[in-house]
Amino acid sequence: MHILICLFLALQAASHLRKLFSDAPVESVVRVTGIVIPRPPGQANPRMQTGDIEVKAETAEVLNYCKKLPFEIKDFTKKTEALRMQYRYLDLRSIQMQYNLRLRSQVVMRMREYLCNCYDFVDVETPTLFKKTPGGAKEFVVPSREAGKFYSLPQSPQQFKQLLMVGGLDRYFQVARCYRDEGSKPDRQPEFTQIDIEMSFVDQDGILALIEGMLQYSWPKEKGLIKIPFPSITYDEALSTYGTDKPDTRFGMKIVDVSHILRNVDVGFLQNSLREPHGTVKAICIPQGAKLQFKDLESLNELSKSQFNQFISCLVLKPDGTMKSPLGKFLNEEQKSELIRTVEANMEDVVLLAAGQHKKVCSALGKLRLKSAELLEAKGLLFRDPSAFHFLWVVEFPLFLPKEENPVELEAAHHPFTAPHPLDEHLLYSDPSQVRGQHYDLVLNGNEIGGGSIRIHNAKQQRFILETVLKEDTELLFHLLEALESGAPPHGGIALGLDRLICLLVGGSSIRDVIAFPKSFKGRDLMSNAPDYVDPQELEPYHVQVTWPLTEAKARTN
């Protein structure tokens, strides 16, 4: 009953029925009563759920007429996304959107069964009218009836879930609505959904195993089994092998260190780089890269220069086995063959070489790895199977990172509640920048789909990190610090980005394809035209008024 069923009508019925059906516009709603009969021999359609039968109509009635639609409800009809959004209620009738939303519902239901029924988790709803968190620059504000006071729509239930642990709700989960105001960003939504989980008396391995089990349990059968446990990689390894903390492991082209081979090659930029602190020379090998066009290779070079200010040297292995490269003449045969052996290059491959500071070189090559994959894919030289699901845990992140605007100061790599790695705790007081955190990210096909950590449960340690390391104002977190002093159990958790996960699962081109009523990339609802102007009177109880930008103010007074 809940799936769109096509009715095939044997219209030997009275002519008024025939007229009714031929007069009713497409997409009208009709009620038909009649007798279900088998289709005539040879007319069955095995690809349809109802393909064996037809209905011999006896009476029929149009329940609602459909006027002319702005587009045909056919999956092959090309329509702009703006038009789809404006008439979302029509777009939702497409087979793809029906599939996406129904699958999403089923997957979430299975996750709930796993958490609630199999593992006694408690589904607790936490408030969304909360208070600004320190550093919560991307939080929407909601004016209250108390002059000057605002609620804030939180980016996650982070504080609440930790407070629930203190409150003895030792296994919490919530399919939580979260809010983030990032202005205009493609493929981000001002509101989004997290599978939010927290547990007491758990360690990192406990959380990882829980999530692996949950994903395996809730994975739709039609998408194949997923193997657990998922592989795991440290942050350092991910950076040096893939140049990113969210590697797409569906293909190779790993970054390889070739410093030892080129250490004695008398080329200025190599020597200079290797003399730097953390100086290195690294390479990736693009299989069959020689089949790419010159302008493609050129675009890689430009990308590296514009995004990373990183010079790239290009080596092409010609079909005759010779190497074509500006570097060629500086390498002896032994060095050449060792280089080829090390990067595992074959004929017609291209090797990209970068020299410089470790992190920068890796990041640049990581980006080029992805870009090359795209170029190869466009030429049919590589295939990253979108229906192959490569999960990967990334662990042992640094706990703190130097602030971009002032690298002498540190900021939390994820959030200030992440517990330090037990082996690095002593470094907190001597060299905090070297401390690894008990943070873990879950990556799927090169997309971060979740992250979490073991939290600090010791109030003293939490206060030290906030006040001394991060130099945050702890007043805003007074309640949390007090809670940690009130018999807080050790605890940790994770949050999965549901929209992204489902999007990857259904192979959608954007998270908008798995959200019933998404906002445009400017944060607008094109159907209802939200956000919209509000009568100044309606703002009065909230003690706010609009400060019109000069140009608009002028336009409005004219």
Added chain:
Amino acid sequence: MHILICLFLALQAASHLRKLFSDAPVESVVRVTGIVIPRPPGQANPRMQTGDIEVKAETAEVLNYCKKLPFEIKDFTKKTEALRMQYRYLDLRSIQMQYNLRLRSQVVMRMREYLCNCYDFVDVETPTLFKKTPGGAKEFVVPSREAGKFYSLPQSPQQFKQLLMVGGLDRYFQVARCYRDEGSKPDRQPEFTQIDIEMSFVDQDGILALIEGMLQYSWPKEKGLIKIPFPSITYDEALSTYGTDKPDTRFGMKIVDVSHILRNVDVGFLQNSLREPHGTVKAICIPQGAKLQFKDLESLNELSKSQFNQFISCLVLKPDGTMKSPLGKFLNEEQKSELIRTVEANMEDVVLLAAGQHKKVCSALGKLRLKSAELLEAKGLLFRDPSAFHFLWVVEFPLFLPKEENPVELEAAHHPFTAPHPLDEHLLYSDPSQVRGQHYDLVLNGNEIGGGSIRIHNAKQQRFILETVLKEDTELLFHLLEALESGAPPHGGIALGLDRLICLLVGGSSIRDVIAFPKSFKGRDLMSNAPDYVDPQELEPYHVQVTWPLTEAKARTN
């Protein structure tokens, strides 16, 4: 593992263990390893889940010390609600709060199983950053980055769920967060949760049966079985029998019409009332009311006068069978005994009599019925079992009501999307005030816990009601009207108030007892101190500024 377990420790262990335990403050978190052994004979506690065993401790470690708490975590410790809210994370450790939140989670999970797994409903998340609805005076606004434009936090997903029906998601549900800014109201929350349901191709009976089945399926075993189908009463009948549209049917004291008995009694106020249009004389009988104190009966009188401007006449049936009443001398013996028979009064009962316009008389007596029940209960003369669950459907509401501020104009009794009763459709165009709607309310023990309706699916009818009957500006609802023209199926739905339902289920004294982190009745989070002042700079991207009330503005400049 998820229930707080008391550990009984056989402390024959080393003295350092004994010291550790005696030094650790109450509510500290400890890790104990040891051997589980049976308790010594006679020391088992059958009322504890773990009452048969104890642990012979071998090692122990304090994982987190607890500082001195603001109150003891004992259910018998008296504490103000403000203190409980300020330290909610401690309050959550109470047996009652643990029970309430865990039960809530289980009931919701069972509802989901029923909807999703048994009946193929699709869980669809709808946006909470939306646009102001017409007449949505109680909606919080959220400033956007476009100057002067605001989102609105919707009071329910009403429009979205109807649009989903148009979109072919023919069985929708959502455990939906809703928002309503009612300023300071006791036992209301600015954010609350609805079990929100909508179906296509359904009639009123279909929705009622679905909800009955869902409640029976999800009802906790320990709370007893609930019988379905629930009884049903029309709005008119509810008003004339109970004086309210949410009758508490756990006790009698129904309103009885006695007009025919008193029609010929020569008392001015009776005669005047009966001559009015809709004039009537009605009564309720308070069983054993004579045992109430005089001041109690007086308070009923005052309540009626102050709230309804309704005069009440009081008749006391004395133990000797005589009637004590100012009216007594105007009634003959036949009239007296017929009155007593009609209201089914016994010795020591009190009869309250009111004359006047039907609706006013019924409302006043309905209120007195509830107030009398309270008074009787306080004296131990009546017992409304809080663990008896009396469900009741109220149906056939009027579709429109006269506006309070201008009774010549009509407003929607519930919302403007409710379909008229099929038998009354013709009255829409001639006498809309007489049209009944296909609306239904679900009442539990005198509390409205849900309501819904069959919706209008015909765009023309919807437009007529909005424009001609209600005189609303349809521009704000343009997208909905357009959707109805695009092949909308007949549909209807319902929303249950989850907080209230769970509160009644656990016998809580306020919905705050079933919400993990509730707001105070002034809308404040006493733990984190939300809402709070915000740096004017943080408001800049949203183009709003605070308009300080004069007194505060002065205080701030001084």
